[in-house]
Amino acid sequence: MSLKINELCVNCDVCEPVCPNKAISQGETIYVIDPALCTECVGHFDEPQCVVVCPVECIDPDPQHPESEPQLLAKLRRLQQESA
Structure with missing residues (x-):
């Protein structure tokens, strides 16, 4: 499942640089995650790095983009x- 940044985001800028897929960018008011690029860091790390570094815990699973681990790995490939 892709991740989503909620309205608690304080624009602290720590999540964007840790995303290995460059799925995070500055949105109109808060950071946003592109579900087409988000793999929850599957294939890179044991847990999503944006969630690890977020000081306000504003990153949640996006129920509109459910994906299994095999689907996330396929997306990464x-x-x-x-x-390339």
Whole structure:
């Protein structure tokens, strides 16, 4: 499942640089996560790095984008092929 940044975001800028897929960017008012790029760090780390570094715990699973671990790994492989 992709992750989503909720309205508690304080724009502290710590999540964007730790995302291995560059799925996080500054939105209109808060940071946003592109579900097409988010793999919850599957294939990179044991846990999502944005969640690890977030000081206000504003990153939640996005129920509109449910994905299993195998689906997240497949997305990661596709992203890696596209960037090669």
